[in-house]
Amino acid sequence: MxxxxxxxxxxxxxxxKMIAMNLKVANYNTSIYYxxxxxxxxxxxxxxxxxxxxxxxxxxxxxxxxLDEMKKYGIPVIFLTAKDDIESKVQGLKGGAEDYxxxxxDVLELLVRIEKVLERNQKFSNTEKVLDIEINFKEHTIRQNxxxxxxxxxxxxxxxxxxxxxxxxxxxxRLLNMVWGTDYYGETxxxxxxxxxxxxxxxxxxHIKTVSKLGYRLEVPV
Numbered sequence: 001m002x003x004x005x006x007x008x009x010x011x012x013x014x015x016x017k018m019i020a021m022n023l024k025v026a027n028y029n030t031s032i033y034y035x036x037x038x039x040x041x042x043x044x045x046x047x048x049x050x051x052x053x054x055x056x057x058x059x060x061x062x063x064x065x066x067l068d069e070m071k072k073y074g075i076p077v078i079f080l081t082a083k084d085d086i087e088s089k090v091q092g093l094k095g096g097a098e099d100y101x102x103x104x105x106d107v108l109e110l111l112v113r114i115e116k117v118l119e120r121n122q123k124f125s126n127t128e129k130v131l132d133i134e135i136n137f138k139e140h141t142i143r144q145n146x147x148x149x150x151x152x153x154x155x156x157x158x159x160x161x162x163x164x165x166x167x168x169x170x171x172x173x174r175l176l177n178m179v180w181g182t183d184y185y186g187e188t189x190x191x192x193x194x195x196x197x198x199x200x201x202x203x204x205x206x207h208i209k210t211v212s213k214l215g216y217r218l219e220v221p222v
Contacts (some may be wrong), residue, residue: 004123005029006114007052009039009066010080011059015103016177019053019080022107025167025222028114031170032076036061040069047073050123051114056081067095076121078113080105108174110167115164127192130163130220131207154179158194162208171215191215 006023010016011034020030025193031049033039037060052075056063063079070077077101079092091166092100101110108192118124126138133144140156142149157179161170170178172188195216199205209217 003047004118005031005051007039007049007075008032009052009058009063010034010055011057012055019110022111022168023114026111026164027222028164028219035059036066037065039119040066043069043073048151049073050073050121051075051117052077053080053114054078056083056092063203064095067092067097070130071096076117076123078117089195108168108170111165111168112178128163130166131204133202135159135163144202151198151201155194155197155201158191159198160200162198162216166220167222169211169214169217170202175215186193 004027006028008016008017008019008023008034012172013034016032016034020032023030024095033042036058040061052066052070054063054070054077056065056079058066058124061069063132065080067077077097078101079097080101080103081088082103084102089100096118099113101113115124127134127136133142137160140153140161142151158175161175161178172191173216175191176188179194199208204218207219209219211217
């Protein structure tokens with residue numbers, strides 16, 4: 001489990017638990033509050049969070065007020081809200097939020113945006129130990145059981161996406177867009193070929209699973 005801590009303040013229990021579940025799968029630690037005032041009070045005793053996901057329409061203290069509390073402790077904020085009017089977006093972003101995401105949202109997109117905010121705030125480690133490898137995202141190096149593994153640039157990028165979204169099924173088309181870019185007009189067969197190379201070079205045939213009629217998932221013990 002990562003040492004990254006994320007605070008979730010969301011009054012709809014089902015949504016809060018869904019977010020927490022997906023963040024746990026992605027290797028983050030989470031805490032949930034359903035009331036803005038309760039979350040603010042709790043910060044006085046424990047504010048060691050790397051990021052906060054805030055709804056705006058909350059009981060007790062709304063998200064905009066809670067944003068000011070987060071700023072006192074230097075906690076970056078992403079708003080997750082049903083309020084899609086321009087005035088609210090401007091208020092949130094000009095008020096200091098790092099990002100503003102309107103419900104309903106795609107979980108994979110949320111994870112990518114979380115990662116970007118953590119990187120901007122230097123909360124995200126450049127290295128990560130996954131199964132039997134240690135990967136350095138900044139230096140683009142991989143060591144497996146002490147030995148360097150050489151990957152081609154696109155193989156490395158594909159592995160990076162799988163690792164940062166571990167235990168999550170990702171479609172071939174989504175992988176194609178995330179690694180090769182939305183302007184790439186090649187076929188999804190390209191993804192299959194590169195997955196095959198990763199499995200071979202890392203001996204990860206049992207870890208990079210094929211998800212029938214969808215794509216792939218990197219399975220890592222949680």
